[in-house]
Amino acid sequence: xxxxLAAELVGTFWLVLGGCGSAVFAATVVKDDHLLGIGFLxxxxxFGLTVLTGVYAFGTVSGGHFNPAVTLGAAxxxxxxxxxxxxxxxxxxxxxxxxxxxxYIIASGREGxxxxxxxxxxxxxxxxxxxYSMVAVLITEIVLTAMFLFVILGSxxxxxxxxxxxxxxxxxxxxxxxxxxxxxxTSVNPARSTGVAFFNGDGAPGQLWLFWVAPLxxxxxxxxxxxxxxxxREHLAERPVREDALDQKRS
Numbered sequence: 060x061x062x063x064l065a066a067e068l069v070g071t072f073w074l075v076l077g078g079c080g081s082a083v084f085a086a087t088v089v090k091d092d093h094l095l096g097i098g099f100l101x102x103x104x105x106f107g108l109t110v111l112t113g114v115y116a117f118g119t120v121s122g123g124h125f126n127p128a129v130t131l132g133a134a135x136x137x138x139x140x141x142x143x144x145x146x147x148x149x150x151x152x153x154x155x156x157x158x159x160x161x162x163y164i165i166a167s168g169r170e171g172x173x174x175x176x177x178x179x180x181x182x183x184x185x186x187x188x189x190x191y192s193m194v195a196v197l198i199t200e201i202v203l204t205a206m207f208l209f210v211i212l213g214s215x216x217x218x219x220x221x222x223x224x225x226x227x228x229x230x231x232x233x234x235x236x237x238x239x240x241x242x243x244x245t246s247v248n249p250a251r252s253t254g255v256a257f258f259n260g261d262g263a264p265g266q267l268w269l270f271w272v273a274p275l276x277x278x279x280x281x282x283x284x285x286x287x288x289x290x291x292r293e294h295l296a297e298r299p300v301r302e303d304a305l306d307q308k309r310s
C-alpha cells in the first residue's frame with residue numbers, strides 16, 4: 060500500500076505540475092509584441108501528456124488514478140477495493156497541493172507576478188474564463204467526468220487491447236480540456252482543483268465545493284453504469300468466443 064500511495068502522490072503531483080504549470084507559465088507569453096504562448100491547445104495537450112506518461116510510469120503500481128473521482132468510479136465498478144479509497148484521496152490531494160506550492164514558488168520568482176487569480180484555478184460565474192453559470196459548469200463537469208470514467212474503465216478492462224490504456228486516457232483528457240477550458244478551466248479532478256485553489260484565492264476556495272461534487276457525481280454515474288451497460292469481468296465467460304481465439308486454440 061505504501062508503494063501504491065507513493066505512486067498516486069507522485070502521479071498527481073506530476074499531473075498538476077504539468078497541467079496547471081503549463082497554464083501559469085506558458086499559456087500566454089508575449090515577447091517583442093509577439094504571442095509565443097501555447098494557448099488552450101497547448102495546455103490541453105500538457106494535461107493529456109501528464110496523464111499519458113503517468114499511467115505508463117505508475118499505472119502498474121497503483122492503477123494510475125491521480126484523481127479522487129477516478130478512484131471513486133473504480134471502486135463502484137469493483138476495480139479497486141473500497142478500503143483504498145480514503146488513502147488514495149489523501150495521497151492525491153497532498154500531491155496536488157505540493158504541486159500547487161511548487162508552481163507558486165516558481166511563479167513568484169518573476170517580477171510583478173500576482174498569484175491572486177493567476178494560478179489556473181477552476182471557477183464559475185465571474186470566475187469562469189468565459190463567464191459560464193454555476194449550472195452550466197456543474198453539468199459540464201458531471202458529463203465530462205462521466206465520459207472520462209467510461210473511457211478509463213473501458214480502456215483498462217480485460218477485453219481492451221493491452222498496452223494502449225495510457226494513450227486512450229491521455230487523449231481523452233486532452234479532448235476534455237479542449238472542450239471545457241473556456242467553461243470552467245477544466246477540473247474533472249478534485250485533487251487538481253484543490254492543488255491550486257488556495258494559492259489562487261479570488262473566489263476559488265469558496266467555489267471548490269463544485270469541483271469536488273460534480274466530478275464525484277459524474278464518476279459515480281459511470282462507475283455504476285459501466286458494468287450494467289457493458290458487462291464485467293465475470294461476464295466474459297458468457298460472451299461468444301471470437302474466431303481468432305478459436306484459431307489460437309486449434310493451433
